[in-house]
Amino acid sequence: MSDDILSVRDLKLSVKGDAGLAQILDHVDFAVKPGEVMGLVGESGCGKSTLIRTILGLPPKGARIDSGTVAFRGRNLLDPKEAQQIRGREIGFIPQDPFQAFNPVFTVGAQILEILRWSGLPDDPKGARYDKSLRARHKARLIEVLRAVQIPDPEEALDRYPHQFSGGQRQRILIAGALATRPSLILADEPTTALDVTTQMQILRLLRELAADYNVAMLFVTHDFGVVAQICDRVSVMYAGQTVETGTTPQIIDGPRHPYTGMLMACHPERSTEITGIPGQVSSPLTPPPGCRFAPRCPRATEACTSARPGLLNSRDGRQLACVHEEEFA
Amino acid sequence: MSRPLLETVDLKTHYGGTRSLLSKPKPLVRAVDGVSLKIQPGEVLGLVGESGCGKSTIAKTLLGLERETEGAILLDGFDVGGRDPAEARKVRSDIQYVHQDPGAALDPWWRVGDTLHETLKIHGVSDRAERQARILEMLNAVGLNEGFLRRYPHELSGGQQRRIGLARTLSLRPRMVILDEPTSGLDLSVQATVLKLMLDLRATYDLTYLFISHDLSVVERLCDRVAIMYLGRIVEIGSADQVFSAPAHPYTRALLESAPTLTRQDSGQVIQGDPPSPTRRPEGCAFHPRCPMAQADCRQSVPQLAEVSDSQSVACPYAMPGQVRPAEAFAS
Ligand SMILES: Nc1ncnc2c1ncn2[C@@H]1O[C@H](COP(=O)(O)OP(=O)(O)OP(=O)(O)O)[C@@H](O)[C@H]1O
Ligand SMILES: Nc1ncnc2c1ncn2[C@@H]1O[C@H](COP(=O)(O)OP(=O)(O)OP(=O)(O)O)[C@@H](O)[C@H]1O
Ligand SMILES: [Mg+2]
Ligand SMILES: [Mg+2]
Numbered sequence: 001m002s003d004d005i006l007s008v009r010d011l012k013l014s015v016k017g018d019a020g021l022a023q024i025l026d027h028v029d030f031a032v033k034p035g036e037v038m039g040l041v042g043e044s045g046c047g048k049s050t051l052i053r054t055i056l057g058l059p060p061k062g063a064r065i066d067s068g069t070v071a072f073r074g075r076n077l078l079d080p081k082e083a084q085q086i087r088g089r090e091i092g093f094i095p096q097d098p099f100q101a102f103n104p105v106f107t108v109g110a111q112i113l114e115i116l117r118w119s120g121l122p123d124d125p126k127g128a129r130y131d132k133s134l135r136a137r138h139k140a141r142l143i144e145v146l147r148a149v150q151i152p153d154p155e156e157a158l159d160r161y162p163h164q165f166s167g168g169q170r171q172r173i174l175i176a177g178a179l180a181t182r183p184s185l186i187l188a189d190e191p192t193t194a195l196d197v198t199t200q201m202q203i204l205r206l207l208r209e210l211a212a213d214y215n216v217a218m219l220f221v222t223h224d225f226g227v228v229a230q231i232c233d234r235v236s237v238m239y240a241g242q243t244v245e246t247g248t249t250p251q252i253i254d255g256p257r258h259p260y261t262g263m264l265m266a267c268h269p270e271r272s273t274e275i276t277g278i279p280g281q282v283s284s285p286l287t288p289p290p291g292c293r294f295a296p297r298c299p300r301a302t303e304a305c306t307s308a309r310p311g312l313l314n315s316r317d318g319r320q321l322a323c324v325h326e327e328e329f330a
Numbered sequence: 331m332s333r334p335l336l337e338t339v340d341l342k343t344h345y346g347g348t349r350s351l352l353s354k355p356k357p358l359v360r361a362v363d364g365v366s367l368k369i370q371p372g373e374v375l376g377l378v379g380e381s382g383c384g385k386s387t388i389a390k391t392l393l394g395l396e397r398e399t400e401g402a403i404l405l406d407g408f409d410v411g412g413r414d415p416a417e418a419r420k421v422r423s424d425i426q427y428v429h430q431d432p433g434a435a436l437d438p439w440w441r442v443g444d445t446l447h448e449t450l451k452i453h454g455v456s457d458r459a460e461r462q463a464r465i466l467e468m469l470n471a472v473g474l475n476e477g478f479l480r481r482y483p484h485e486l487s488g489g490q491q492r493r494i495g496l497a498r499t500l501s502l503r504p505r506m507v508i509l510d511e512p513t514s515g516l517d518l519s520v521q522a523t524v525l526k527l528m529l530d531l532r533a534t535y536d537l538t539y540l541f542i543s544h545d546l547s548v549v550e551r552l553c554d555r556v557a558i559m560y561l562g563r564i565v566e567i568g569s570a571d572q573v574f575s576a577p578a579h580p581y582t583r584a585l586l587e588s589a590p591t592l593t594r595q596d597s598g599q600v601i602q603g604d605p606p607s608p609t610r611r612p613e614g615c616a617f618h619p620r621c622p623m624a625q626a627d628c629r630q631s632v633p634q635l636a637e638v639s640d641s642q643s644v645a646c647p648y649a650m651p652g653q654v655r656p657a658e659a660f661a662s
Contacts, residue, residue, distance in 0.1 A: 017485050019477070043517045044489025096488075167381035168604050193514050196380035196544050201588040201600045223517045226590030253592055267518035269547040270592050275529075277522030281473050 004031040004071075005185050005217045006055070011068035013050065014285075015060055022285040024050050026293065027068070029243045029312050030236040030320070034184065035215045037208070039228045039249070042238030043264075043282050048221045051238075052189050055219070056093060057083020072185065088119040092178030092216075094188040098170035098195075102162035108170075109158025112177045113138055122182055138180075145176040149206060168199035172206070179210065189221045204230045225253060225268055237261050240282050240293035243312060247319030257315070258323050260294045292322070300325050333407055334368040335506060335538050336392065336425070341365045341401035343384075343391045357609040361387040363562035364401075366635075369506070372532070374539040376549040376570065378585070379559030380605045385542045386430055389508045392540070393427050394418025426504035430511045430542075432491035435498055436483040443479030446498055453502055468497035471531070473523045489516050496524065500531060506538040513548055525552055546589045550574045558582045561616040562608055564635065566649075568642030578638055578649040580621050615646070623648050 013025040024047045032038045040048055053059055055070055057077055070077040072091060077083045087093075095101045102111060116138045117130055128134055139158070146154035149172040162170060171191060178186050188207075192200040208231050211218055220232060228235055228249060236246040237258065245258040256262040263278045265271060280297035283289050289296050295305040304324045312322045342365075347358030361384040369375050377385050390396040392403065394415055403411040410421045429435050436445055443465070450461045466476060472493040483491060496512060509528070513521045525548065531537055543549050549556055550570060557567040558579060566579040577583045584601040603620040606612055612619055618628040625648065635643045 018482060019480050019485065022485070041517075044492075044515065044520055045487035049487065164607065164609075166604050166607060190515065193544075194381055196378075196585065196605075197546065197588040197590070198584050198601045199380060199604065201590065201595075202602075204590070205600065223515065224590065225518075225592060229592050229594055230590050264518055267522055268592065269551065275522045275525050275551055277526070278519040281475065284475070284477055286477065 002031070003033065005034045005036075005073055006219065007031040007069070007071050008051070008055070009069045009071075011051075011054070011070060012066035013054060013059065014064050014066055015050075016062045016064070020286050023288050024063075024241050024285045025054075026241040026288065027243065027309065027312070028238065028241070029068075030246045032185070032217050032219055034217055035211065036234065037211055037218045037220060037232050039232035039235035040219055040221045040238065041223065041225070041228060041235055041264075043240070044223070045282060046238045047241045047285075048238065049189060052093075052187050052219070052221060054078075055187060056087050056091065058087075088115070089122070089181050090183050090185065092181065092183035092186040094171075094174055094178050094186060094191045096190040096193060098167050098174055101174055102170065104162055107159050107161055108165070108173055109139070109142070109160075112142055112173070112180070115177065116142070116180060119181055121180070141180055142176065145179045146173065148179065148210065149173070149176045151176070166199075168195055168203065171195060171199075171203055175203075175207070175210070179214065179216070182214070183216060185217045185219070187219050187221075190223070191220075192227065193223075200227075201230070207231060225265065229253060237264075240288065241285060242293050242309070242322065243320070244294065244322050245319060246312075247317075251317065251319050257319070257321055257326050258294075259298050259300050259325075292324075332370060334404070335371040335406065336367075336369040336540075337402075337404040337407075338365055338367045338392070339402040339404070341367075341388070341391065341403065342399045343387050343396055344399045345387075359608050360562050360611060361608055362391060362398075363608075363611070365559075365562075365564055367557065367564070367567075369538060369540060371538055372536060373554045374532070374541055374552055376553035376556035377540060377542045377559060378544070378546065378549055378556060381544075382605065382608065383559045384562045384608070385559060386510055389427060389510055389540070389542060392422070392508060393425055394422050395427075424505040426499045426502050426507050428495050428499045428507065428509045428512050432488055432495055432515070433483060435495040436491060438483050440482075441479065442481050442483065442486070442494055446479070446494075446501065449498055450501060464501045465497070468501045469494075471500070471527045472497045473520060489520060492516065493520070493524070503535055505536070506540070508540045508542070510542045511544065512541070513543065513545060521548065528552070546574075546585060558585070561605060561611060563616065563645070565617065565645045566643070567635065568639075572639065572642045576642075578642060578644040579617075579646050580623055580649070581617050584620075 008028055008030055011025050011028040014021050014023045028051060042048055050060060055077060057080055065078055072086055075082055121141055143154045146157060151157050151172055192203055222228060232249050234248050235252045237244050239260045245261045252261060256265050267276050278297060283293055291306040291309050295301040310322045310324045312320045315321050341362055343362040345359040345361055379385055391398050398411060402409060405422060446465045447461050455461050474493055492515060499507060513524055541553055553570045556570045556573050557564050560581050566573060566582045577586055588600055601620055614629040614631055615633050618624040633645045633647055635645045637643045
């Protein structure tokens with residue numbers, strides 16, 4: 001029995017669309033331990049949002065799971081019934097955009113209470129009807145978490161409309177909403193990209209404290225290695241739907257071993273004064289190249305790279321790595 | 331100095347604040363509250379500030395999508411302000427916009443290619459072959475290929491939608507482009523491609539950019555000058571070199587100190603509090619409730635922009651120009 005809270009194993013997913021069959025995820029593989037903050041990094045379009053939706057049990061329309069498993073504490077998240085039980089209760093979600101997440105015509109309190117009404121709280125009496133007293137309990141819990149995320153005057157805040165809060169405050173309220181049900185895992189899809197850096201740093205520190213205080217694990221999608229350095233214990237790097245390297249934050253930032261991770265890190269403004277990118281384009285999931293999907297852009301690519309997809313192997317330094325050129329040093 | 335391509339004088343754009351019989355009174359939002367800017371031909375001016383400070387409102391006002399409440403807008407020295415949206419767009423068609431919301435420029439029921447063709451058709455490019463050539467050139471430039479033309483918007487990732495939006499605007503070959511957060515949500519490698527593309531295009535087509543962004547490292551590398559905004563007003567403006575190496579306004583300094591680096595910043599003060607709402611603008615300097623250096627008079631009078639060096643102006647009487655950022659002091 002593993003002690004992972006979330007495990008994604010060999011996940012392969014494709015979507016049938018107008019333009020053909022898109023093979024979006026191709027052997028995504030990583031696991032998150034209780035209380036751990038795991039970063040998920042990868043080129044735009046590599047399948048991060050698709051993966052998050054699949055973990056929430058809401059894969060895109062027309063999606064087909066070709067192989068693999070997604071489990072939360074050993075429970076199968078690919079089973080819609082099971083996923084529905086877990087989503088919003090044991091797994092919380094923080095969306096990317098604090099501006100679009102709210103409906104402008106209802107107060108924020110009414111909106112979050114409505115969500116809690118459907119998800120329920122873990123300490124709700126079994127089989128209880130949703131009445132005034134249950135609503136009051138939900139409200140009390142909400143006020144408690146709003147205080148934890150440092151919203152001033154939480155009682156009064158519940159009666160305000162979304163536009164009366166700044167972006168940073170709205171993001172705090174969304175975090176509070178995700179925390180209310182005492183989840184043990186939170187999925188966050190680029191939760192700070194819409195905020196300025198002063199607010200971003202406050203929110204990152206808040207999330208880090210909350211993860212520690214409440215022992216919540218997090219899967220944190222971001223493009224920004226600066227953000228990774230602030231909050232993540234480990235990072236999993238994806239390229240074009242494939243997991244290429246997973247390791248501790250210092251391993252990935254200071255000693256990347258997969259050529260893609262290395263080239264991506266080299267683009268960072270702290271590492272290069274010029275504006276540099278990785279030559280070439282990411283392949284389309286409609287026509288993925290055979291084998292390692294990074295091979296067409298990889299300076300180290302050889303025939304072995306295109307003849308078969310390199311397996312993800314456990315390296316001696318504790319990381320997982322999918323590159324045939326690193327196998328001998330594993 | 332040459333004549334600015336675009337100039338604003340004490341520009342104000344307020345929302346709401348009117349009462350009508352049919353609707354509830356809306357609070358007055360002073361989204362842009364007295365902004366004077368000069369943008370020289372060929373330059374890249376960065377506009378940085380927290381979310382809600384009025385960056386997109388400035389963009390929409392310059393484009394003519396919102397009508398200014400007060401102040402003047404000059405294009406090539408001609409007054410182009412004070413017009414209805416339709417008329418304003420006509421006289422300002424040299425200015426184009428890349429929307430902050432990547433999906434906004436795409437019609438969900440249309441294939442990407444149809445949207446791109448239609449945009450060019452509306453702007454008078456009637457020759458289909460020429461349209462196709464321009465579209466392919468721009469698609470390629472933003473790192474996408476012909477295959478994307480057949481896709482629907484929901485078949486694209488957030489970053490791909492953003493690149494299509496960029497290609498669409500650039501295909502119109504405007505003189506000035508307002509880019510609203512064009513790189514947010516893009517990974518480093520694609521970001522670099524897009525930034526390089528914008529610099530190349532500037533050289534090829536003599537473009538001028540107003541570049542709105544949260545990302546300081548991008549602004550630092552791309553922009554010639556940078557304006558820092560706080561709650562509807564510019565608090566510091568100057569050459570990018572000067573502002574990044576010697577930030578003078580306390581808010582600018584807080585921004586630079588909070589930018590995440592590749593090592594964990596556990597120590598270091600993070601500025602506390604949230605930006606206030608533009609409906610409840612604090613008296614005096616809007617930044618004073620969060621400012622570590624605030625004095626009694628900061629609560630009373632609104633500081634005006636004043637030159638602190640020949641390439642830097644700051645709206646803070648207690649600003650310390652020339653103070654070197656710690657990181658810079660130790661670098662090589
Ligand atoms: N129906 C579809 N048909 C074809 N391709 C699709 C379809 N739906 C999604 N895709 C593709 O799947 C890939 C993954 O999209 P996803 O939104 O998960 O990426 P992402 O990693 O979240 O990107 P970003 O960082 O830009 O948000 C993209 O390349 C997208 O173009
Ligand atoms: N149509 C509108 N009616 C009323 N208020 C508005 C309207 N549009 C924007 N606002 C308000 O005006 C202020 C400035 O908004 P704006 O969109 O210009 O900010 P921004 O700097 O672009 O922020 P972001 O970085 O989040 O995009 C905000 O407080 C916003 O809520
Ligand atoms: Mg995404
Ligand atoms: Mg905006």
